[in-house]
Amino acid sequence: MTDALFHAYASLCIWxxxxxxxxxxxxDRVPRWIGRGLFWAGMPVEIFTLARHADFSRPIWLAPTATVCTLLLGLGIALGLLRLSQRWPQDWLGLQSGPRKGSFVLSSMLGNTGFVGLAIAASVLNPENLGLAAFFTVAHNATGLYGMGVLVAHHFGEREPGEGESSDRPWWTSLxxxxxxxxxxxxxLGASTQSVMFSEAxxxxLARSIWVVIPCGFLLMGMRLSQLKSWRSLVCGLVPAGIKVLLMPAIVALVTPFWDIVGEPRLALVLMAGTPTALTALVLAEEYNLDRELIASSIALSMIALIPLVPLWLTILS
Structure with missing residues (x-):
């Protein structure tokens, strides 16, 4: 497992x-091309491959329930800290505006379960438990990135000059x-074709495609992080990064045994709950005029913090 983790980290750092x-x-348009290619082709192929070989004998509700609970946990902690900061004599979080508050909430709640989460999971989990991680990723994308994330970004987003209520998107467009x-x-499709025999080629x-998608995802992350122009938001970025990669997985690790979730399934949920802040949060920031620097700082800090934390969770939970 140590060798697998070393290879995962080496790949992450190199790419x-x-x-x-x-x-x-x-x-400048190359990162966007890579991102769209991963969204429409790379990630679907990876998810399809993992779902085809996943073991779904365990209760099917486990992954989506855990996903929603971790999203609500991050949302609740972030909103609680926002409320506390408003009552403090000084704004100790530095969240003076609505767009900055929205970025704080998104950074604390949304995780990079696709590129980083599945890459780490594929390196340290047995194949029968990868389905749990893959299902977690799909549920997180659907309910988190494109559900709660859009609602939070829309609520805190800054309107363009002259933009009125008529520009609001109806709820069904999010659906x-x-x-x-x-x-x-x-x-x-992958889950429904498990009994279908494909050719060996x-x-x-399909198996090799995963190890093409993951480096492309890391490559894109490096390109996006290189766009950081200022570290003014670094201090404030420490708090959402800490919530995302330390506090949330710690809570998941503590509560899962009460639902008889132990062993590798528990480790899988902890790893996915503790993934770094999602790159998609930056996309939402662009769309709804939130604070970009805060989210970018949280991504960078949570990625750095992940390096010592994954071996810690492996040591504690293995």
Missing amino acids: MSLGVVLYRILP IAVLKVPSLWAFL TEAA
Whole structure:
């Protein structure tokens, strides 16, 4: 397991560093191309492959229930701290505006379960438990990134000058966006074709595709993190990063035994709950005019914190 974790970290560091370098010499539109390619093709193929070989004999409710609970946990902690900061004599969190508050909540709640979570899970979990991590990712994308995340961003977002109430998106457009997520359909297709026999060449290609998607995801992360122009939000970014990668997985690790969730399923849920702040939070910040620097700082800090925390969870829970 130590060797697997070392290879996972080495891949993460190498490809993210390469992304930082390439961003400075490639056209600005390249990260967007990579991101759209991963969203529409790379991640669906990865989810499809994991779902085809996943063990769904355990209760099917476990992953989506755990996902919603961790999202609500992050949301509750972030909103509680916002309320506490308003009663404090000084604004100790530095959250003076609505857009900054929205970024704080998104950074505390949304995790990078796709690129980082599944990459770590694929390195340290047995194949029969990867389905739990994959299902967690799909549920997180549907209910978190494109559900709660949109609602939070819309609530705290800053309107453009002259923008009135008529520009508000009706609730059903968010539902349509969820139904359009290709990873959701890839998961359903993969789970429903477990009994279908593919050729050996096809199975081998699907297995190898995972190790193409993961480096591309890390490459994209390096490109996006290289866009950081200021560290003014670093101090405030410490708090949501701590909530995301330390407090949330610690709470999950403490409460799961009460529901008889132990062993590798418990480890899988803890790892997925403790993933770094999601890159998609930056997309929501662009769309709804939130604070970009705070989210970018939380992404960077939570990625750094993940390096010592994953071995800690493996030591405690294995």
